[in-house]
Amino acid sequence: MNQFNKTINRLGTYCTQWDFVKDRFGKDDVLPFTISDMDISTSPEILLALQKRVDHGIFGYTRWNHPDFKNAIISWYQKRFDCPIQDSWIAYTPSVIYGIVKVLSVYNPQKKPICFITPCYDGFMKILSSNDYPTKTVHQSLDNGVYNLDWNELETALSQSKVFLLCNPNNPNGYVWSVEDLTKIIELCKKHKVIIVSDDIHMDFVYKPALFTPIIKVAQKMDYLDNVVIITSSAKTFNLSSLGGAYIICPNITKLAEYVYLLGNKDSLSSAPALFITSLITGYTQSEAWTDELIEYCHQNLIFVKEYLEKHLPTLSVTIPEGTYFAWVDCSKLGIPMSEIQDKLLNIGKVAIMDGDRYEESAPFLRMIIACPRSKVEDGLKRLVKSLL
Numbered sequence: 322m323n324q325f326n327k328t329i330n331r332l333g334t335y336c337t338q339w340d341f342v343k344d345r346f347g348k349d350d351v352l353p354f355t356i357s358d359m360d361i362s363t364s365p366e367i368l369l370a371l372q373k374r375v376d377h378g379i380f381g382y383t384r385w386n387h388p389d390f391k392n393a394i395i396s397w398y399q400k401r402f403d404c405p406i407q408d409s410w411i412a413y414t415p416s417v418i419y420g421i422v423k424v425l426s427v428y429n430p431q432k433k434p435i436c437f438i439t440p441c442y443d444g445f446m447k448i449l450s451s452n453d454y455p456t457k458t459v460h461q462s463l464d465n466g467v468y469n470l471d472w473n474e475l476e477t478a479l480s481q482s483k484v485f486l487l488c489n490p491n492n493p494n495g496y497v498w499s500v501e502d503l504t505k506i507i508e509l510c511k512k513h514k515v516i517i518v519s520d521d522i523h524m525d526f527v528y529k530p531a532l533f534t535p536i537i538k539v540a541q542k543m544d545y546l547d548n549v550v551i552i553t554s555s556a557k558t559f560n561l562s563s564l565g566g567a568y569i570i571c572p573n574i575t576k577l578a579e580y581v582y583l584l585g586n587k588d589s590l591s592s593a594p595a596l597f598i599t600s601l602i603t604g605y606t607q608s609e610a611w612t613d614e615l616i617e618y619c620h621q622n623l624i625f626v627k628e629y630l631e632k633h634l635p636t637l638s639v640t641i642p643e644g645t646y647f648a649w650v651d652c653s654k655l656g657i658p659m660s661e662i663q664d665k666l667l668n669i670g671k672v673a674i675m676d677g678d679r680y681e682e683s684a685p686f687l688r689m690i691i692a693c694p695r696s697k698v699e700d701g702l703k704r705l706v707k708s709l710l
Contacts (some may be wrong), residue, residue: 325361325618326694337557341675347367351673354701359560359646360693361615364608367559368379369598385413385593393605394568398532400609404538412569413535415591418444419521420552420569422452423588425484427579428516433483438470439681442520446681449486457482461496463651466640468496480513487519487536490527493680494649494689495642497531510708511545517590521553522567523645525612528620531643536653544683546572555601556609558612560692566597574623586588615692619646621690622698626650629699634706647693650674655709659685662709670704 331339338356343349391408398404401690415418423686425435435449436457449456471598478710479485485506490497498506527533540549541552554567571577585591604612620641627639628649636654652662659676662685666672677686689705691698 324365325615326415326696327362328694328696329362329652331362332359334554338656339567340593343604346667346673347702348667348671351404351667351671351699352358352697352704354690354693355672355673355675357557357647357690358562358692359690360697361560363561364611366562367603368610369700370599370603370607371596375439380595382592383595383598385591388600389524390598393602394570397605402533402535402538404535405541406537406570408572408576409574410512412573412577412584413591414552414567414569415565415590415593416448416586417520417552417557417567418448419590420567421518421520422694423580424518424550424552424569424571424576425454426583427454428518429483431483434481435477435484435486436478436482436515437486437488438475438491438646438704440491440493440686441681442488442680444525445486445488452516460681461491461494463494463640463649468494472509473628475506476509476513479509479515482513482515484516484518485510489519489521489536490523490533490642490644492523492645493647493675493677493682495645495647497533497643498528498536499532500534500539503534504543507536507540507543507545507549510548513544516550517545518548519549519551522557523553524553525558526616527644528616528623528641537572540572547576548573550576555604556597558615559600560610561597561604564597564600565594566601568601583709591648598675610653618673619692620692622646622695625650625695625698626689626691628701628704629702633702634710637705637709646690648687648689648691649677650687650689651707652687655685657685662687665706665708670708672701672704672708674701674705 338353342353391411434455439460459475551570556562623641630637638651675688
């Protein structure tokens with residue numbers, strides 16, 4: 322795992338997390354744990370493939386609708402999740418967020434309410450608000466290390482909604498929806514004729530004994546395939562977000578054709594970036610061992626965060642998440658508002674950590690990214706303790 326301990330200077334690379342931290346936090350002399358990408362290089366196999374592709378020297382228009390692209394995705398789902406999917410279900414999308422917006426427009430042109438669970442990825446609120454979708458939310462709380470969801474409340478919200486927008490694993494709290502959870506969700510959505518759109522971008526970051534199950538796998542057994550869509554990407558797993566590119570898995574062929582029409586004919590975005598295609602195929606066919614090592618490294622970083630805070634600042638607590646690479650830090654025992662916590666972090670510890678308010682969490686939580694060298698994690702924790710002790 323020494324490859325993940327290597328510190329790489331990202332300053333001067335137009336990096337959102339490092340070069341533009343001032344945009345979000347008002348200061349640029351802080352150690353950032355902000356936007357969700359990794360301070361870790363992509364896999365050696367992908368680097369070699371990208372270098373070879375760059376050496377080719379021509380980056381003209383591309384096609385994504387071919388067996389190499391689709392079979393790489395199919396094989397990844399079979400190997401990692403024991404989930405069979407068909408090539409006719411797969412389509413390219415420039416990003417997960419773009420895919421969500423377009424899928425919503427296909428399945429919900431009347432702009433009926435969208436239901437989702439909080440705390441949640443802040444991008445959900447932005448796109449739904451900007452596209453004039455009314456929303457219904459249900460809060461998932463954390464009590465003594467256990468996540469609770471009021472299923473009756475969820476059913477009430479779903480009965481008033483057209484689409485359920487799922488995040489699996491959930492960003493920011495790392496909850497991985499079990500087969501039992503997904504079965505309940507499908508049962509409720511089937512009862513109330515609700516479409517399910519699942520953002521699975523963190524699907525590969527799941528820690529044993531938890532298991533990630535694509536909702537499409539459960540839907541196949543419940544005769545609900547035509548009403549379920551997965552939107553995800555290889556970019557999070559292999560730290561390639563700036564290359565662009567994601568994909569959709571939609572068994573409803575008619576609806577998928579409508580989406581592809583919008584992609585190519587209305588928005589003229591059907592030519593996928595060449596380096597994205599290369600990186601996805603290489604990652605999914607050659608970088609499985611590297612991925613396993615990365616996941617274990619992130620898991621050990623999460624354990625380190627928990628044990629460090631227990632020793633040095635036990636008023637803060639961390640429940641090791643089932644998935645994602647975020648430490649979801651509970652600051653409620655401090656008894657001070659998040660505005661004061663952030664002021665201390667920025668001005669005493671010189672550290673930038675996202676607060677839970679951004680993710681529709683009313684209790685004082687911090688979302689700390691741990692997909693980085695252990696030295697950075699430890700430095701960040703020292704600054705956190707210095708700020709709040």
